[in-house]
Amino acid sequence: MIELRELRKSFGAVRAVDGVSFVARDGEITGLLGPNGAGKTTTLRMLYTLMRPDAGSIHVDGRDAAEEPLAVRRLLGVLPDSRGLYKRLTARENIEYFAALQGLDAAAARARADGLIDTLGMADLAARRTEGFSQGERVKTAIARALVHGPRNVVLDEPTNGLDVMATRSLREFLRRLKGEGRCVLLSTHLMQEVAALCDHIVIIAHGRVVAEGTPDELRAAASESNLEEAFMRFIAAAP
Amino acid sequence: MNPALTVFVKECRESLRDRRVLLNSLLLGPLLGPLLFLVIMRLVVGRELEKAERPLPVVVINAERAPELIASLRQMGLEQKPPIADPELAVREQRIDLALRVSADYGADWRAGQPAQVELIYDSSRREANSDVERLRGMLESYGRRHGALRLLARGLSPAIATPLVIASSDTATPQARGALLFAMLPYMLVLTIFIGGIWLAIDSTAGERERQSLEPLLINPVPRDRILLGKLLATAIFSLASLTLGLLAFLLVGHFMPTEQLGLSLALGPRFFAVALPLLLPLVLLICIAQILIAAFARTVREAQTYLGLAQLVPLIPSIVLSVLPVKAQLWMYAVPLLGQQLAIMRLLRAEPLSAIALALSVAVTTLAAVAVFALTRRVYASERLAIST
Numbered sequence: 001m002i003e004l005r006e007l008r009k010s011f012g013a014v015r016a017v018d019g020v021s022f023v024a025r026d027g028e029i030t031g032l033l034g035p036n037g038a039g040k041t042t043t044l045r046m047l048y049t050l051m052r053p054d055a056g057s058i059h060v061d062g063r064d065a066a067e068e069p070l071a072v073r074r075l076l077g078v079l080p081d082s083r084g085l086y087k088r089l090t091a092r093e094n095i096e097y098f099a100a101l102q103g104l105d106a107a108a109a110r111a112r113a114d115g116l117i118d119t120l121g122m123a124d125l126a127a128r129r130t131e132g133f134s135q136g137e138r139v140k141t142a143i144a145r146a147l148v149h150g151p152r153n154v155v156l157d158e159p160t161n162g163l164d165v166m167a168t169r170s171l172r173e174f175l176r177r178l179k180g181e182g183r184c185v186l187l188s189t190h191l192m193q194e195v196a197a198l199c200d201h202i203v204i205i206a207h208g209r210v211v212a213e214g215t216p217d218e219l220r221a222a223a224s225e226s227n228l229e230e231a232f233m234r235f236i237a238a239a240p
Numbered sequence: 241m242n243p244a245l246t247v248f249v250k251e252c253r254e255s256l257r258d259r260r261v262l263l264n265s266l267l268l269g270p271l272l273g274p275l276l277f278l279v280i281m282r283l284v285v286g287r288e289l290e291k292a293e294r295p296l297p298v299v300v301i302n303a304e305r306a307p308e309l310i311a312s313l314r315q316m317g318l319e320q321k322p323p324i325a326d327p328e329l330a331v332r333e334q335r336i337d338l339a340l341r342v343s344a345d346y347g348a349d350w351r352a353g354q355p356a357q358v359e360l361i362y363d364s365s366r367r368e369a370n371s372d373v374e375r376l377r378g379m380l381e382s383y384g385r386r387h388g389a390l391r392l393l394a395r396g397l398s399p400a401i402a403t404p405l406v407i408a409s410s411d412t413a414t415p416q417a418r419g420a421l422l423f424a425m426l427p428y429m430l431v432l433t434i435f436i437g438g439i440w441l442a443i444d445s446t447a448g449e450r451e452r453q454s455l456e457p458l459l460i461n462p463v464p465r466d467r468i469l470l471g472k473l474l475a476t477a478i479f480s481l482a483s484l485t486l487g488l489l490a491f492l493l494v495g496h497f498m499p500t501e502q503l504g505l506s507l508a509l510g511p512r513f514f515a516v517a518l519p520l521l522l523p524l525v526l527l528i529c530i531a532q533i534l535i536a537a538f539a540r541t542v543r544e545a546q547t548y549l550g551l552a553q554l555v556p557l558i559p560s561i562v563l564s565v566l567p568v569k570a571q572l573w574m575y576a577v578p579l580l581g582q583q584l585a586i587m588r589l590l591r592a593e594p595l596s597a598i599a600l601a602l603s604v605a606v607t608t609l610a611a612v613a614v615f616a617l618t619r620r621v622y623a624s625e626r627l628a629i630s631t
Binding site for chain 1: 458
């Protein structure tokens, strides 16, 4: 479970995140929805302790990110905005490198990598160097290395960016599977279809603030719109 | 496995698959210096030797007035050129290097036992002609001395009377010391192999990873950043050390092909040099590698990092130039200055001069401390929030 409370972060005079609070529960997919520049990536970067918040608190499975950043990182599996691979290493070597950094021994790393390679359908990619991988193949590898330690909480920043329909579809299936395993899945996106198709809980964020929150049905009702996209537009426009 | 070791192994594996790194660290870095050296030495030495043996072309004016002198000079290697109208102008206009004019009264003075005059016409500001001038002057002086001695003997006197003072030169430069003068640039070339050996890994450790967008995912792992830095430093240092070791071996090899005997030189490029130079330079490897990583951490792109590090390579030239322009006497404190200390010590090793254990220990200790200090500084840069953010 991920709990953010009153998170704030400024860069100079720009208030990128201005009091964001929400909870992402286990066994649910939570969508952080907002236009570009709304503060989604900065919020997530604070969550996975790459940045320190100016104010506010973050708890993952009850652990405080400010006090125990390494413990929190161990509880998270993160697909960040930048997802560069080591192009002179094979997909498997990329995955096993992160497994070792997560503290897994060689045998456990291999077993976990095998499992993910199987689940994500990358058997024919595993032994290839990642140079020349397609966008979809790169994302699969990046997800595998992010989840190699079997984290309870999964954070994905714009996971379907640049993916084709097929790849998007199989990624969604994979995320539903994570949810089915009782994991807490938090993803950010600017795409309405994404949250509509996937999320149990939606947090709409604009200008660094949470402007609305709820299930897709609740949001449609609150905006008195039958269409989620219209609801989204309404909330964004209403934000100060 | 310790995360620093994990990072080290991965960086090494990746670099060994990079043709650019292999070319730089294991081929270009170590071999460029020695080969350049061999070529330059061969050219320089070849020219010197050629100069000493080849005939000396000289325009001689009024040669007919001193047939005996000219014949004697020709035996010593003079190549007589036909006279020209205005030798002073010809020298000034650099059409000829040097002319010899026999005075009008030469014959009469010679017969009368008076000093007979010959005149050298040259331009002393033209340095490349100076050795020719000196050679001709030497020939003339030896001719003069020989005939002076003959005249004294003809009068029943010992030639020793006319030589009240003898200047005996004894050059205390040992053959090794003279060789080391020619090798003044060798320490810099060794330091350069250290630089080149680690440069790609140092750039890749931050600027490269950031440009390829892999730094952020790496830093999200539950590993303290100083462990990651340590692993990257070790990988950079091992490539740098490989480059240095190969460079030293290449110099040993090249030492055998140096035309040193022809110049009466010998250089102590033996196993002792290798055995002392390697541990002496080891702390410098660490210092240079961590400094390269620090500099590269400030660059936003690989290209920018390359520019900075290219400039940084010129820093070790400073002690080299100072040492060759101002041949200062080595003081103990100089060994405590990183770069300067190592260069001094290498010069002494090349000359087969004794090197005190205190000087060596001082150099190793201070350079190691400097490396630790730069590491601490780099650690702070690594801890900063901005390091990971690529966009």
